[in-house]
Amino acid sequence: MTQPNRVQDAGRINRSRPLTFTFNGRTFQGYEGDTVASALLANGIDIVGRSFKYARPRGIVAAGAEEPNAVLQLGASEAAQIPNVRATQQELYNGLECASTNGWPTVEFDVMAYLGKIGGGMMPPGFYNKTFMSPQSLWPTYEKYIRKAAGLGRASKQKDPDTYDHLNQHCDVLVVGGGAAGLAAALAAGEAGARVILADEQAEFGGALLHSNDWINEKPASNWVAETVARLRTMDNVQLLPYSTVNGYHDHNFLTIHQRQTDHLGETAPQGLTRQRLHRVRAGWVVLATGAHERPLVYANNDVPGCMIASAVSTYIRRYGVVPGNRLVVATTNDYAYQTAIDWANTGRQVVAVVDSRPDPDGELVAAAEKAGIRVIKGSVVYDVQGSKRVKSVSVARLSTTELSLAGSETTLDCDTVATSGGWSPVVHLSCHTGSRPVWDDDVIGFVPGPANQKQLLAGGIQGHYSIAECLAEGFSAGAQAATNAGFDKPTDLTVPKVHEPSVGKAMPLFYVPHKQPMTRAPKQFVDYQNDVTAASIDVATREGFEAIEHVKRYTALGFGTDQGKLGNINGMAITAQAVNKTIPETGTTVFRPNYTPVTFGAIAGRNARELFVPERYTAMHQWHVDNGAKFEDVGEWKRPWYYPKAGESMQDSLNREVLAVRNGVGMLDASTLGKIDIQGKDAREFLGRIYTNAWAKLAVGKCRYGLMCGEDGMVFDDGVTSCLGENHFLMTTTTGGAAHVLEWLELYHQTEWPELEVFFTSVTDHWATMTIGGPDSRKLLAELCDDIDLDKDAFKFMDWRQGTVAGVPARVFRISFTGELSYEINVQANFGMHVWKKLMEHGAKYGITPYGTETMHILRAEKGFIIVGQDTDSTLHPYDLGMGWAVAQQKPFSFVGKRGMSREDPTKANRKQLVGLLTKDPQKVLPEGAQAVADPKQAIPMTMLGHVTSSYYSATLGRSIAMGTIRGGLDRMGETVYYPMLDGSVVEAEICSPVFYDPKGDRQNV
Amino acid sequence: MLCIFCPHCGEYREEEEFSARGQAHIKRPEDPEACSDEEWGNYMFFRKNPKGLHHELWVHSAGCGKFFNMTRDTVSYEIKETYKIGEQPSVVAAEK
């Protein structure tokens, strides 16, 4: 296997470690140290994908995070599929399999290319909005076709085999970027003694120094990198994070770092290792040393494979030993690209010419190139490219010195590679994340960070300072400053190294290269490769009235790809400015948002996945429920038994059996999950009176009372039974899901409104195991296990509680009932719960004791018309709407929470929705919960809706269906008929009635 | 994610431990029954939405459980100060 573009000896790759990989099913070879991009270029692969809109063949243009085209689908196995991997940032490993994301059926032959070629007219800017939005009903069809053809990568359909971590960290100084400036900053801050994190997205620290020709301290720059990294490694206070992208800069110097720990080792992590880690760092000070991205020039057909960024070509040659073509034309506006021509020539391949837009370039690199015999065409531009799957030649013409147009006749130069440089764009993204708008700098010819919003310093390329000497000096200075700002002494042992590098001449601002044809007639001049945005489409957008840059971006999709327009945004803004006759700063600034490069969902989720996604709460008797075949229901974080099916039973069979057991014998419910709040203090009783709607002044020790809790608007938000344990001591129960909210509600009023009240609240939910035994046999059963409480019906009455011993352990027994039956709620210390539960089951066997779950509880309480807050209420119903005015003590001296709210105009007006019972005309028909009531089922849509069904069940006790629901003015409409239209066109007829369907006098619970 | 100084704990802690509970210094009327519907409506529903300094009620929900006040810039998210319930802010927006 030959690698036709691999240069002998050059580069930092390890030639003794050849690696095999496949791309689009074909097998290739690369070396350890390659990226997928460098390996593809070494093998002469020109086309890596098809463009999104026009389906044009696309090749690799860059060598880093800014790459727009080489976005691949990675993974040999289905489980490890990774979409949208930038080939320029994915290190090669043996056995790597990747494929083009775009291109259907193949990248070489693409249906969409024909669509794209039929005419630019078919896909003008705003195409998707304009064309595919009508008729809207067809959008899903269009979308499916476009997605398949254009390709957007795909996630695995299987479970991710890897694990991911989060690591929360603090540091004094976080240095972002490990190039010259970043290394210097880390060294300075580290020497000062600060805790430093240095993060860089690449495998190796060094940035551009890794492919630099320049010298530091009389040695190649890469030697200084090696020495500095070695020195940093010896420092305990410095943490080096390679493969780590700082992808978000958030409030208060909180930054997220996406570390790809094993992505370079294989598609899944080796045994025992975590694939990726998200560092969540709170930094004292941040040094941004993020460098700059080279800007491509915008010229006709600038997307033909072979058109690359000049510095990327140098990177491939010098770092990876890959020369991505044979005959090079360089097109530039500045000195830097001359280095590319020199690097290319040094490989022995042909440099056809350097085409420089400046009439009189005079830098040292220009002289060096000319001295090396490279042809330099001055005052000229490459304005067009010939070729489709690879560059064949370029058209060159002189640039007018007075206006943005071509002058004179064209020359055609045969070549296969065009390396362009339109200057550099500082990587201001992270600074933008903090809300700081970047500002245009005419000297830099680019945006630099605006005033810092946070504890942030800058060094090197991000400020538009590109010489190594400046980067090192600014790095040392910023690192030292950050450390002293964080409270450390200035480092002493540091001298800025001596740098030998060529002096650089003045660059020329040029963003759009004019063509012989006007912009709208010229062949496509691409601004944003990934989203196929051309100069002409920006022009069209401005002519259609989208003049603000944010509007142009949204209309054309400029910068909305996974690359966030790292290459194209500045050129796009410049072209917009030109179209509307404004300067770039007048046109606006560009804003970048997190994340800098895409982050996997795995890294975002970390360990908060699968069984750790949401914590699960279990009661003390949970294992018994599992062992006895319970089906579980999630209530808040709790796993509650839902029902206990027996072999051969349908769910309804189980419910019928459980319901009848409670009504006729004895059943037992695990009620441990109800919220329990211990309330103590001399003002506890007063506090209860203020927070509940009913009266508490006279509740005696040993007694229990049901209470409703309302918001200041008068609407019910929780309910439960509160018991008086002592004169200044109460136990409040809340709904299972509302416990935390109620506790905070009590604290809110105590801390902010009535701090003078002496009262303390403690959550004791988990301290107690609660089992409810209910049914006519429950007293007999309890008597077998309790000999120190007088269970006589007159000694221990309904709504009393007693302290005693049950099954040999201390217990609080509450005679309360949510089923309407004789019922006892037994509370024991949680760790005795299982013991007591088992004893009750054992002794209850002779009565046919039946464990029941939440669903049976719901049916039993609905038979009695007891509400469930959150199911029968929805924060629009006050106690009177619920027919529970009996629970409101209007005469209480203190204006309790909710009192004033429920007396407002709206809560007191007629015809409010009110909770009522509903009996279907067909007793076997169970209304669906949520069904809407209407007075006239034949009314034209939209029908007048009167209310909805909140609870609906089949009641085995009554042998028919029962339901509760809201109806406008329902409490005054007893006996009237309402209709529930169903989805299938049928209508269910129901009669409004009292919600108490069973034992309306309450005889059964008072026996 | 904000870094918040809990005036009760006396420490900076991560925002994850706290919950925002809306505008601060909204006192429940002493005599609700004496309020008109409009006054009660204002107390219940009407809140400021300033661009700039805002006094907010927070609770250290996953920490000490205490409520406190915070003066925060709604543009920069800078926290000017946190202070206990019953105390008055020392940093306030200029009168317009």
Ligand SMILES: [Zn+2]
């Ligand atoms: Zn606290």
